[in-house]
Amino acid sequence: METLQQFLAAFTDAWQQADLVFLVVFGLLFLVVWFLPSLLALAFNRQHAAKIALLNIPAGFSWIAWVALVVWAVTGKLGDKLAEKASLKPVA
Incomplete structure (x- = not known):
């Protein structure tokens, strides 16, 4: 369970540090694949x-x-x- 919490904490930190350009590109790529x-x-x-x-x-x-x-x-x-x-x- 601790490993999952560490993963979620690392994911949350990375998501908060992402800039707007990365989020827009990620969102567009996600929609194209979907x-x-x-x-x-x-x-x-x-x-x-x-x-x-x-x-x-x-x-x-x-x-x-x-x-x-x-x-x-x-x-x-x-x-x-x-x-x-x-x-x-x-x-x-």
């Missing part, structure tokens, strides 16, 4: 970008859900291409 699935969805898969963006907010609390959203954002159009390939032509 919303990375949404940004990737905009770049790769515009069809489901709104759904991914909506699910991105609570998914940031779970690494498993966050990684699943990243995979969905990157492979969205791939699923459409595979569905087109899988459609069979009627036999004459």
Whole structure:
């Protein structure tokens, strides 16, 4: 328990000594990482970008859900291409 208290004290001291520029850069980097699935969805898969963006907010609390959203954002159009390939032509 003492180790945890030492860690929290060191973290609190470091946070209080941080300057404004560091805090702004840290906050922006944090938001970019949190919303990375949404940004990737905009770049790769515009069809489901709104759904991914909506699910991105609570998914940031779970690494498993966050990684699943990243995979969905990157492979969205791939699923459409595979569905087109899988459609069979009627036999004459």
